[in-house]
Amino acid sequence: MSARALRYLLPRSVLGRNIALLIVLVALSQVCALSVLVHYVQKPRVERAAAVFGAYIRTLDNALTASPEGERATLVARLDARSEPPAEAVSEPRVRLLAFYRTSQLVTFLETLHRYLPPGTEVRWQGEPHPRMWIRMHVAATPYWIGLQVPEEAQGGGMLTAVLLSIGLGLLAALTGFVLQAYLDRPLRELAQAARRVSAGETPPPLPVDGPTEIAQVSSAFNQMTQALQQAEATRALMLAGISHDIRTPLTKLRLAMAMANDTNGDEAFVGAAESYLDQIDIILQQFMDYAGSGEREAPQRGDLNALISQLAADFAGLGHEFDLQLGELPEHAFRPITMMRLVMNLMQNAVVYGQTGLAVRTWADARAIYVAVADRGKGLSAEELERLKAPFQRGKNAHGKTGGTGLGLAIVERIARLHGGTLAFHAREGGGLEVWAVLPIRLGAHAAGEPSVSGEPSAAQPAA
Template sequence: MSTSSLSNRFGGWLPRSLLARNITLLVALVALTQACSFAVLLNFVQRPRIDRAAIIFSDYVKTLDGVLSAMPPEEGRAAAARLGGQTDLPEHLEREPQPSPVRLFRTWQRDVFVGALQRHLPPDMQVRWQTSDGERLWIRVHVAGEPRWIALPMTEDAQAGGIVTTLALCAGLALLAALTGYLIQLHINRPLKDLARAARHVSAGEASVTLPTDGPTEIAQVSSAFNQMTQALRQAESTRALMLAGVSHDIRTPLTKLRLAMAMAIPRGADDTFVASAESYIDHIDTILQQFMDYAGSGERELPQAGELNALIGQLAADFAGLGHEFELSLGDVPVFAYRPVSLMRLLMNLMQNAIVYGRAGLAVRTWTEGNAACVAVCDRGTGVAASEMENLKTPFSRGTNARTHSGGSGLGLAIVERIARLHGGALVFRAREGGGLEACVTLSMNRHSS
């Protein structure tokens, strides 16, 4: 069986969190070492101690048996009576007590002592242990040639007090080990949680946090590598923005000159269709350049400000209504929260413009709250998008099949929306609208603060 198969098999039995796994393994290791130590204690310390006690006790019993046998019958019976002598054993001694986990080690020690004592006594001197009404040992001795059972008190060596103390000590050490492992793991988990939190900030497009590197060596190395990675990402982002700005400037300059040259070179009254087509192509190129610039800088440097989401949507809806596109508004109770106003306006404009271009009919905007998130849905009654295409629409330069008949876009609009949504601690999802059409739903965290 391969190592990966063993890892998968045993990994299914372990807890998911690193904290729980380490504590479980530590407790298991301590339990194993304690079990080994306990086995050594029983076999090499306690058992020889019990054997020595059995030898001493057997000498005492044999001496007592010899004294009782040598005494006159009447005196011997009287002495045996003073020791609780009986012709027959008490009835409760004939039945073995029910095994109990609590009395397991006491029973083991009793059996070892009785076995060792029986080996050192003559075969006709049988031994029975009384567990009820006090710990006593019944031994069959000879009184005036007749067998008598007498009860003798037990020595401390035959009791299990030492084992019980040892078990309590083992349990205490295991608990101490678990507590120590928990505290150590908490110390290790804290920088790991900081690392995960910083990684989520970077993933959401926020300014990264520099992690401290003064912890344990291994954690410090991970934090240092993460800081180097985020520094490289910041440099790459700056380089990308600078490159796109340069490309935009270098292309727009000749485009402006081309527009002026066309206006000066083509006489008034010439082919208006050609002029309109040429200007349309130039506008198309300018629009694509602007989308590239918008995608390059989707609001990471803009500081959040407290504002009303419904008011922003109402303002945009009024602007679109002035252009002849009516949106039906269904605005829920959304409290004031901090967001990046310019970025969020760009997000809403992109979604509403898409609904106008590709949906055309049944335009609507809904808002509501779910937990600590504000939700916006831009809806239309267009032909909709297949389920297999919905997630692909958020990929840069990806366009749906119903968008290929439209010109003027580069496939970055929804990618920009997705980046701005993640920047606000949310996401963009698509779903089919009840009654036909499509809903583009955006969630925005209302607990997000500026980074």
């Protein structure tokens, strides 16, 4: 069997593989034990029983042959002797699958018995319901068939009990192994779930460290890693907050100085350009802060996602950018309001800056997820370029000449989508242009709880673009 086929046959989980290995080992041990018992214990017993039974038959045959002819009728009646054996008596026992072991033991007994009987002695076997062995003997020199009970050793009755006991012990060992492995597997599942929660931006509670030594060491190391990540996150947030404060203080002073220069008949063109540069610096700084935060500490709340989108669309309309809204019915869903607003606003802002025309937002839901799609009619990009835009500091070819951006907009959206257990996907819009989908699982935290995240594939329930 090839290694590839073996991988398909073996269970995928450690629990399943250990149980399968335990069952195989128990089965092999039971087969070896029964083989030793049959060949070195039971078979010699059967052969000894056949030798004793053969000696008994020879003695009985000699006694009956030497008996007086006048007593023949009395002996025949007592021994239930017959001139012909019963019709169901056969020379060799019939092999039955369910009684294979008993039949094999009987065959061994009969083969050994023939070696201890006088030459030419005929033996017939009568099976259920009354097993008997019919042997041709001589009563007062006249041949008769006499039925004798077969020794228990030849029927293998005790071995059936031993086989059943071995099977029972094997099942008990497998069950015990399953319980022990399940006990060991539980902390591993908890560790996997905690790791998924950490990757989703959540902070899981510390794992218990009171189990087996090896697993307790892994859990303790994971707890230390989680604490280190929390400290690093806190340090990063503090550092960025300090940088933001330290940079914005001189920026504010610079704005004040420029305003004063404008009041004293300074160069208005220079002041206007400088204020524009300051606005760009402020926007870039805010994008850095947004990317660093991404809303991990914001608590989820149940709300109306369509209402949030409608409010943002109204705000953009006030700035002269009209979005066509196609908002489908959405189930009540828990999300982080400020963080989700940042996700949708970034997508709409990108559509305004890079698409400019055909602006639209549509929402719909199916049994698994909520979909938010922001579309425009801008120049399309290849799939490779679109995926590359998810990385920080990446900008598409249609961004050349645009100012005020850092390449963090879609990276922020990607992080927020993953924080909600979802994904970000790009789709070509029918009629030209681009559509960006934020796919959000119905249950917040499904990704962190170990369920598969929803892919960005189209849903049968989606409205037309």
